Amino acid sequence: MNNEAPKPDWAMSRRERDVAERIAAGRAPKKRRRWPWIVLVLALIGGAGGWLVQSGTLEEMQAAREAAEAQAQAEAEARAARAAIVQLAAFEVTEVAPVTLTETLRITGSLSPVRRAHLSSEVSARVDTVAVRAGDAVAQGDLLVKFDAEALDSQLDQTRANAEATRVQLEQARTDFERTQNLVERGLQPQNTLDRARSTLDQLTATLAAQETLVANAERARDRATVIAPFDGVISDRAVDPGQFAATGTPLVTLVDLAALEVEATAPVAYAPVLTPGLAVDIRVEGFGDRLFRGRVERLSPVAIEGSRMLPVFVSLENVTGELRGGMFASGQIVLEEHEGAIGLPVGALRRDAEGAHVLVIEADTAMRRAVEPGRTWDSGALVEIISGLEPGDVVVTEPMPALRPGDKVELLEGGQ
Known part of the structure; x- marks a missing residue:
């Protein structure tokens, strides 16, 4: 039983006034709805859980970031340690030794036999016998063609x-x-x-x-009526067959002597004052790789090729073994001047600063500055002669490496010397 005095109407809330009216009418009062509060509580619980999960993810991300930064720092320290020692490959250094410096002139051309005979018919008659074919080697006096x-x-x-x-x-x-x-x-x-x-x-x-x-x-x-070989050689062409009628002047066979070949090349006419017969020529022939054949300037044309200002140069080449053939492409270098027993370095090895010309010499695994006195350049400017400052056995950095400084520690890779 409720002993409390009922509130006056003005002091009641809307809900209390609604309950009182329902009691006075003999109806049961409405039950209070509690589901919004349940939803609110569940939402609060879910938010708290999400915050806890997110908080854990952030901690993991922070830990991963710190690990990556530590690894990057370790790698940077390792690179810095490696950078403290410069590694030099074999082609980047040269051990000084006396060499023969040369000034050369490059030429190109094709090989051709010095002696070549185009034999023609001197009679008008039927060809009875042709004793040779292209590629046959013959000796002087051998029968080549016989007429009726x-x-x-x-x-x-x-x-x-x-x-x-x-x-x-x-x-x-x-x-x-x-x-x-x-x-x-x-x-x-x-x-x-x-x-x-x-x-x-x-x-x-x-x-x-x-x-x-x-x-x-x-x-x-x-x-x-019989045609014989005028000299030892090889048949390069055969133009007639037995039974054929040959008039006077008809080509028969071509005989070449491969024992001596010639390269017909050209050189700028500006080199005419220094080009003389007898100069040595180092020749490379297509198909023989880096193998060198030794020739010499045999003669020079007295007149340059019209319109080109190029001077024909004829270089003789011995071919005792017969391995070279006419028509092969050849490139050579005419040796215009030589200096034996000199010290030469690639021009990229020479450095200059406020104190003058110098090179970097490897001493006790350290790049050291060494002052030198350079001379003239050779080999069309590829090499510079070192007059003083270096001795045989010195190991010099010959490649232009701007990052390498005097005092830097170096490591010569296997085969570096």
Whole structure:
């Protein structure tokens, strides 16, 4: 039983006034709804859980960030430690030694045999035998081509017979002329008779001379019915076959002598004052790699090629073994000047500062500054001669390495010297 005095109407809240009205009407009061509070509580609990989860993730992220920063710092320290020692490869250093410095002129050209014979037919006859093919080696005097001798013998016999007949007529004409001259002197024959006899005699004399020339030509043709090799060599071309008719001048075979070759090259006409026969030439031939063949300047053209200002230069090259062939591409360097026993370095090894020219020399695993006195450049400016400051055995940094300074520690990799 509720002993509390009821509140006055003005002191009641809306909800209390609604409850009082329901009681007065005999109805049960409405039950109070509690689900909004439950939702609110659940939302608060979920938010608290999310905050706890997020708080744990942030801690993990912070820990990972700190680990990455520590690793980066360790790597930086390792790089700094490695940078303190500069590693030098084999091609970046050179051990000083006396060498022969040269000034050269580069040339290019093709190989060609010095002796080449294009043999042609000197008779008009049928080819009976061709004894060689392209690529065959022959010796001087070997048979190359043989013509049909029967036809040549017939021509020779005919010309001889014609000449002999004319010779008989000439003897008769000479006898007649002498007899006519005697009669004319005695006044028994007119003068014109002697003139006709003299004309006949002169005509037959000329005819005999021409026929004797034909006999000589026929004899020469008979002798040249066989073509032989004029020198030792190799057949490079064959232009006829047995059974073919060859007129005078028809190409037969080409014979080349590979024992001596020649490179026909060109050089700027500005080098004419220093180019002389006899200069040595180092030649590389396509197909033989870095192998060097030794040649020499044989002769120079007296006139430059019109419009190019280039001077033809002929370089002779011995080929005793016969391994070189005509037509091969060759490049060479004519040695214009030499200096033996000198010290030379690539121009990239020379450094300059306020104190002058110097190089970096490796001493006790340290790059040390060494003052030097440079001379003239060689090999078209690729090498510089060192007059003083270096000794044989010194190890010099020859590549331009701006980051390498005197006092830096260095490590020579295997094969660096």
